[in-house]
Amino acid sequence: ALKDDVNILLDKARLESQESIGFIKATKLLMK
């Protein structure tokens, strides 16, 4: 169970990072 919890949190963190990087790129594009 602990291993699954860690995996879930790791996936969540990775997803958030990807989303934020995309968000930063999009915003920078619009700021030009």
Add this chain to the structure above:
Amino acid sequence: MLQKADSDLGYIQYRLECEIKTNHPDSAVEKNPVTLLKELSAIKSRYQTLYAHFKPIASEQKETKSRIYTTLNKTMAMIQELQKHTDVELSSLTEEEKTVTEQLK
């Protein structure tokens, strides 16, 4: 009496662990049950620490992104306002910019 009970319990635990370590000494391949038990509780508390650390970072990230989105909206509205006042026709959003605006929504 309570203190004596507490120290007796501590001693029983200590003797039990010594017995297990003597009967099953840690080897390179295998660890004795007591070591594993301690490692199990160590990784549990490490996970809880990391989770507690992660939560505020994630919520701060959400808050900053919504602030960025709000400011972006205000800026674009203000630029359109400017266009009206000055009759300066700025280049309309490219397809890519339109897609990106949708994405941000």
Add this chain to the structure above:
Amino acid sequence: TSELERLCCHVNEKIGNIKKTLSLRKLGQEPTLKTVLNKIGDEIIIVNELLNKLELEIQYQEQTNSSLKELCHSLEEDYKDVEHLN
């Protein structure tokens, strides 16, 4: 009462640990349980590696947070300029 409750929890926790350790006492002898023990050992190694990855990911998140904050700040500066222009 709260002091007494704390004491009770403390003693119960110690008794619980002793029970756990007692159940481990025979573990090393029975071969089937020995494999369980080894499996747990392997799992612990895997979980530790996952926690290392999670720790790195969280550090990465903190960096992303600071770049988001920088972006937000420069955007707010831009907004002030446009507002001033207006």
